[in-house]
Amino acid sequence: MADSAQAQKLVYLVTGGCGFLGEHVVRMLLQQEPQLRELRIFDLHLGPWLEELKTGPVQVTAIQGDVTQAHEVAAAVAGAHVVIHTAGLVDVFGKTSPETIHEVNVQGTRNVIEACVQTGTRFLVYTSSMEVVGPNVKGQPFYRGNENTPYEAVHRHPYPCSKALAEQLVLEANGRKVLGGLPLVTCALRPTGIYGEGHQIMRDFYHQGLRLGGRLFRAIPASVEHGRVYVGNVAWMHVLVARELEHRAALMGGQVYFCYDNSPYKSYEDFNMEFLGPCGLRLVGTHPLLPYWLLVFLAALNVLLQWLLRPLLLYAPLLNPYTLAMANTTFTVSTDKARRHFGYEPLFSWEESRTRTIRWVQAVEGSAQ
Ligand SMILES: NC(=O)c1ccc[n+]([C@@H]2O[C@H](COP(=O)([O-])OP(=O)(O)OC[C@H]3O[C@@H](n4cnc5c(N)ncnc54)[C@H](O)[C@@H]3O)[C@@H](O)[C@H]2O)c1
Numbered sequence: 001m002a003d004s005a006q007a008q009k010l011v012y013l014v015t016g017g018c019g020f021l022g023e024h025v026v027r028m029l030l031q032q033e034p035q036l037r038e039l040r041i042f043d044l045h046l047g048p049w050l051e052e053l054k055t056g057p058v059q060v061t062a063i064q065g066d067v068t069q070a071h072e073v074a075a076a077v078a079g080a081h082v083v084i085h086t087a088g089l090v091d092v093f094g095k096t097s098p099e100t101i102h103e104v105n106v107q108g109t110r111n112v113i114e115a116c117v118q119t120g121t122r123f124l125v126y127t128s129s130m131e132v133v134g135p136n137v138k139g140q141p142f143y144r145g146n147e148n149t150p151y152e153a154v155h156r157h158p159y160p161c162s163k164a165l166a167e168q169l170v171l172e173a174n175g176r177k178v179l180g181g182l183p184l185v186t187c188a189l190r191p192t193g194i195y196g197e198g199h200q201i202m203r204d205f206y207h208q209g210l211r212l213g214g215r216l217f218r219a220i221p222a223s224v225e226h227g228r229v230y231v232g233n234v235a236w237m238h239v240l241v242a243r244e245l246e247h248r249a250a251l252m253g254g255q256v257y258f259c260y261d262n263s264p265y266k267s268y269e270d271f272n273m274e275f276l277g278p279c280g281l282r283l284v285g286t287h288p289l290l291p292y293w294l295l296v297f298l299a300a301l302n303v304l305l306q307w308l309l310r311p312l313l314l315y316a317p318l319l320n321p322y323t324l325a326m327a328n329t330t331f332t333v334s335t336d337k338a339r340r341h342f343g344y345e346p347l348f349s350w351e352e353s354r355t356r357t358i359r360w361v362q363a364v365e366g367s368a369q
């Protein structure tokens with residue numbers, strides 16, 4: 001066996017390493033990547049939990065920075081072997097302007113690519129999204145499709161538009177010569193709706209249910225399937241891709257992979273009840289309690305209210321025309337491309353993913369009392 005000094009030789013950078021997914025990627029790398037010598041965590045907002053990681057055998061370097069600032073990105077990337085770029089503005093609720101979403105998600109990604117090219121980093125893993133594909137503006141279903149399934153990917157909302165542009169930049173950068181003359185190897189991972197410990201929207205639904213006396217009211221037909229994937233498995237896919245890109249550059253470079261595991265196909269609300277049910281909430285109704293036209297009306301009303309109230313306060317409810325369309329359109333994946341290309345198998349079974357998520361919701365409940 002190689003001695004540990006020899007084995008620990010790699011420097012990784014995770015952008016957005018303090019976000020929901022980023023934290024899981026960081027922790028997964030520390031647990032599962034024996035070759036790691038230094039782990040750089042770059043984020044606009046650094047979490048206090050980073051301190052506890054600094055006592056381990058891997059050097060953990062926390063870097064407070066902004067992906068829209070090219071010089072900050074270049075300084076963080078210099079000397080890294082692999083960059084995992086998860087930083088992004090995830091906003092489908094109108095909290096931030098379309099310009100800011102574009103600046104962070106598109107220009108931020110351009111800065112990461114240019115930093116790799118200028119400083120000689122050869123491997124770049126990008127966290128894309130299922131929304132690069134759909135649901136599209138026509139609300140056409142994507143039923144258990146894979147990376148090759150034909151689908152009209154047309155978007156108008158700033159978030160999916162920005163993710164699609166950024167993904168395209170990353171894929172086009174595959175093969176560019178980096179400092180030193182070797183080619184850049186890139187690929188993009190497309191998670192469906194991620195769930196698990198730290199999922200803010202799950203927390204919001206939980207608190208909403210508590211406010212409504214332990215009930216949630218069905219808004220979406222149970223027949224609409226919405227793709228979900230456990231955060232631990234998404235993180236594991238990132239770790240595997242980062243590890244295998246060097247050895248399988250010809251096969252994996254410039255490729256996209258949906259993130260998948262054995263989570264069941266269900267509607268968005270029925271899926272959430274897998275966790276919120278055991279925490280004491282009940283989903284009322286076997287059919288949507290409000291007619292669809294009324295939801296469309298309320299969603300449009302929310303847009304108007306958001307606009308009217310903007311000078312006074314930020315009104316950003318969960319329901320708007322885009323989120324309604326997302327929740328109301330079947331979009332699920334069924335693929336084994338990641339297994340074929342880099343040997344991915346989910347690290348967490350559905351039962352374990354479910355148990356971990358329930359325990360986390362219960363802890364949220366405990367800490368709220
Ligand atoms: N949550 C999901 O269901 C989901 C699904 C598919 C894809 N994704 C993608 O996964 C990635 C992570 O999403 P998440 O759910 O963990 O979101 P998140 O908001 O929890 O994490 C994003 C992180 O990026 C950081 N960040 C934002 N702007 C930045 C900037 N200008 N400079 C540096 N850091 C910045 C944030 O501080 C945050 O820590 C995103 O790229 C998102 O598009 C998320």
Ligand SMILES: CC(C)CCC[C@@H](C)[C@H]1CC[C@H]2[C@@H]3[C@H](O)C=C4C[C@@H](O)CC[C@]4(C)[C@H]3CC[C@]12C
Nearest residue numbers: 090092129192193219268318319323324326327
């Ligand atoms: C009709 C309402 C009562 C229900 C609203 C649910 C809505 C907030 C949910 C439904 C689908 C969710 C999105 C989906 O899981 C996938 C993604 C991809 C990812 O890149 C970012 C998060 C996002 C957009 C989820 C956000 C919350 C949504 C819209």
